[in-house]
Amino acid sequence: MIYFDNSATTRPYKEVLDSFVKVSSEFFGNPSSLHGLGLQAEKLLTQARTQVANLLAVKPTEVYFTSGGTESNNLAIKGTAMLDKNKGKHLILSSVEHPSVRGAMEQLQNLGFDITYLPADQTGRVMVEDVKASIKKDTILVSVMQVNNEVGTIQPIAEIGRLLKQYPTILFHVDAVQAVGKVPLNLIENGVDLCSFSAHKFHGLKGTGALFIREGVRLDPLLSGGNQEWKVRSGTENVAGAVAMAKALRMTIEKSEKGFEKMKRVKSLLREGLSRIDGLTINTPLENSAPHILNFSISGVKAEVLIHTLEQKGIYLSTTSACSSKKQLPSQTLLAMGVPDDLADSAFRISLSYDNTEDEAEKVIVAIEEAAKQLRKVMK
Incomplete structure (x- = not known):
């Protein structure tokens, strides 16, 4: 074959599968439980979060575990829109975004938000000048993917990030699902506020992902319930998936070198x-x-x-x-x-x-x- x-999707590494099975079978406690099994699970979740944060060169408190890229994109976009709707209702995205980004934007448009689609040139790349020209007084979010999932075009994330530093009220979201382990991204240096990841794109397991939320940025949660992930993403954490994702990310980055x-x-x-x-x-x-x-x-x-x-x-x-x-x-x-x-x-x-x-x-x-x-x- x-x-x-x-x-x-990628084939999960054997070591990743082994980690998932071991944690699922031996450390199956709910990390919110107060007994020993729960504390063991919480410790593993904290370790996984720290490992992912170190690999992405961010703080552990800036890593939020999700079910994958689609949820991360929806949480970043809708969470920003619903929290900041009183500040403004204008959002910007490229015309070559993933369906999970376009779909989230279309839902918001139906709720009365104003959406601008940036054109792409013949290579599938957006122009920083077009981003600047699209900004309005009520713009609250710009969302541009780092690597296009269909043709592989790398977008000018660093340049867009520099531009948006001049607009402190506008958040910058990057869908980096196709970039992880293949194209470097310095989240802090490039002024990225929100960034989406999906484990099964780098030899982790389906149903696991993460959203980077820069310290100080607030989102309106999509899910209500048990207040996990610092009240941003309720639901019992997938500890085994998080551990497996951390291992997959480490192994992928090592292989990339x-x-x-x-x-x-x-x-x-x-x-x-x-x-x-x-x-x-x-x-x-x-x-x-x-x-x-x-x-x-x-x-x-x-x-x-x-x-x-x-x-x-x-x-x-x-x-x-x-x-x-x-x-x-x-x-x-x-x-x-x-x-x-x-x-x-x-x-x-x-x-x-x-x-x-x-x-x-x-x-x-x-x-x-x-x-x-x-x-x-x-x-x-």
Whole structure:
């Protein structure tokens, strides 16, 4: 099997699974309980929070555990909007955001909030000048993802952060779900107030994630109840998931130090080989793109058919984002980049992990070329 769909989800590390099983079976107490089992669980949760904070270079009190990227994005956006609605009702996001960000914004729009969508250039990148031009007197939040989940474009987070430091009443949210372990992000230096993470994107487990909330920033909770996570995210904590996430983050960052250049070589090999295929267009920009994502279109080939053809050969990749792939609609990100409808409708995404190899890349190039030729003959 060649698994090239790591932006949809990654295979959990064995050590991560072992940690989850051990904590679930031996330290199963509720961390809010006062007895010994509860205190053991609370200690593990505190240790996991501290480990994640150290790896992100932030304070432990700035790390809030959630169920994943979607919840973190919703909590950051809706939590800001509902708490600060008396200060202003204008929010800004890019036109190439993840559905969980766009969906949260659309819900707020239905509640009377004013939403501005920043345009993207042909590489999928937003302009800092457009951010500045969009700011109004009642702007309370700017949300821009660090790495686009479909094409891998890296957004100018540091530059946007510097700009927003001139506007102390505006919070800056970054969806870093696709960036962790692949693209560095200095949260404090870049002026980020809120940042979303999802463990299953870096070899942790599904259903676990985190939201960085800068010290001093307040949010209106989405969930009411037991007042866990400093009253920001109620619900009995997933201690085993948090411990597993901390281990996955540490292991991924360690692997990145040794495997970054290898990943870049694999992506470069794929880009070079695929670009030689007749009728294939590379959509991922050459500059300002993450090392693990490569998006391309093949004219005259239906995306879903090619995906299943490759699957029969033991090769797994995807069309658009995993959250949108079953809707069978053209990629909104590619359309925002100016890609023609027919190419946006036949787009594919390869996404790598540090375990993928150049040999796998060469096999995938051959398989895609053969499958495309075969499908074109059938469709004529």
